[in-house]
Amino acid sequence: MAQEIASIIGKxxxxxxADAIINGEVVHMNSLDFYGQYVLFFFYEADFSLVCxxxxxALQDALPEFKKRNVEVVAVSVDPIQTxxxxxxxxxxxxxxxxxxxxxxxxxHKVLSKAYYILDEKRGCCLRGTFLVDTNGIVQYxxxxxxxxxxxxxxxxxxIDAIAYTQTHKELCPMDWHPGDNAIDVLSFx
Numbered sequence: 690m691a692q693e694i695a696s697i698i699g700k701x702x703x704x705x706x707a708d709a710i711i712n713g714e715v716v717h718m719n720s721l722d723f724y725g726q727y728v729l730f731f732f733y734e735a736d737f738s739l740v741c742x743x744x745x746x747a748l749q750d751a752l753p754e755f756k757k758r759n760v761e762v763v764a765v766s767v768d769p770i771q772t773x774x775x776x777x778x779x780x781x782x783x784x785x786x787x788x789x790x791x792x793x794x795x796x797x798h799k800v801l802s803k804a805y806y807i808l809d810e811k812r813g814c815c816l817r818g819t820f821l822v823d824t825n826g827i828v829q830y831x832x833x834x835x836x837x838x839x840x841x842x843x844x845x846x847x848x849i850d851a852i853a854y855t856q857t858h859k860e861l862c863p864m865d866w867h868p869g870d871n872a873i874d875v876l877s878f879x
Contacts, residue, residue: 694818697831702820702827704719705801709770710773729762729820731748732801734814737772742785751846758853763791763792765815766795766814818834819832819840860874
């Protein structure tokens, strides 16, 4: 699986057509709807699961930081759109994600999950995949966690900042790079 995931890094983001929830409304969308902005595809196991709500609320809390960076947060699972709607209407104390405002895609036909190589065929759901697509539709980053381990939003934001920096400044970002840190000027090594 790691080899397959690595094969999409640096390539055009897979095209798709799917039902989604945007601002509480069910809409039909496709990959072209995101062209010209960064997109964080945040694949998760299932609606009404245990770790997923903690990730959803962490993303919601960080939405101002994502918006500052022109990043559209898009959660994706293989659950039907009706299940997404029910989960969005369920209060937090009852395991729901009431109050979440970012886009949620229903990948019920598993097109995106397969295209990003994170579909667990045995369980019929997604691993915790995180992918960042740049403004030109190129997949710049991808990582996958097991079901048991939630992701770290500050590190995702750090990765977004590093990608934007490298694209703007044509320099490389070393290990643990954060905005304001020194980067590596490739031309100085020639």
